[in-house]
Amino acid sequence: MQDDLTSSCDNPKEFWRKIGKIGIGAERQRNIPMEINLEDGSVSTDPISVLNKWKNDFSSMLNVENCIQPSENVDSKDQDKCDYLLDCEITSEEIFNVIKKAKNGKAPGLDELPVEVLKNQTALSFLVRLFNVCYNTGKVPVLWAKGVIVPVPKCSSSDPRDPLSYRGITLAPATYKLYCGVLDCRLREKFDASDIIHDEQNGFRKDRNTIDHLLSITSIIESRKLRKQSTYAAFIDFKKGIRYYK
Incomplete structure (x- = not known):
């Protein structure tokens, strides 16, 4: 079995298919029961109570309000400076470089559009216009703020009736992820060129x-x-x- 798994290291889909066969993946595929633990310790099987519990628990966990104060160290003169890398129009080349790295076969978001339908010249031209409108106005489509949350058990020993014992995997629209990819590339290039990030930071950095x-x-x-x-x-x-x- 070890040799069989090793031979599939270059094919993630095949690797995880084989993992599922030996039972490891099956632990994460158990059905979510239509019942939840209430605050008083009792168990409810009422569908409305179950759905409200799931909604409220994930909402309180994900919708945290933070009061972000502007930095006192920001020089007002620096705010007026033009940074070509960050201020220039988003180009088709930037978007193309992100699209070609996007993997096929991934679950789509609420718009039900997989990334495969965006890998063509017509879609690329549309994305250039859309992304630049978003970038210049600071506004994005309302749909981008919504996602489909798929709960996955954190471990086999966790209580299946507790919503917070699941890890929520959010399925976001492909266009939103591509836009974030373009911004991520710009920021990484900017930070690396400006030496803003400490050298000790290795996580989430290219070639580190x-x-x-x-x-x-x-x-x-x-x-x-x-x-x-x-x-x-x-x-x-x-x-x-x-x-x-x-």
Whole structure:
């Protein structure tokens, strides 16, 4: 089985299909029961109560209101400067570079348009106009603010009647993801060129990996052990840190 899985490493779809066959994937495919735990400890099977519980739990978790104050360190003179990389019109080349990296066969969002239908010249011309309207006005289609949340169990031992024991995977419109991809490429290029991000930041950076830090800390520990010195490290796992910040 190990050799069979190793041979499929270059084909993610085939790899996970084989994983599902040996039961690991089946744990994540269990049906969600039409019942939930109430605040008083009782269990409800009323469809309306179940749906409201799911709605309220995910809404309170995802719709966190943060009061973001403008930085006091921002120089008003800098705000008037023109940055060509960030201020220029979005080009068809930028969009094409993002589209060609988009994988086929992915679930679509509410618009039910898979990314495959956007991989042509007609769609590309439309996206250029759409993205530039969004970029210049700061406004996006209302549909982009909506997504289909697919709940996936975090682990097999979690309570299936607790909505927060599921990880919500949001299916967003392909056009929205492509637009975000264009902005992401611009910001990465800007940050790398300006040396804004600290060199110690390896996560979410091109040609870098958090494994690089593991190599560094391993080398430090081994070096200190040779000198009979103790090493202390603190690792912080922020709860739901991806969903919101303060």
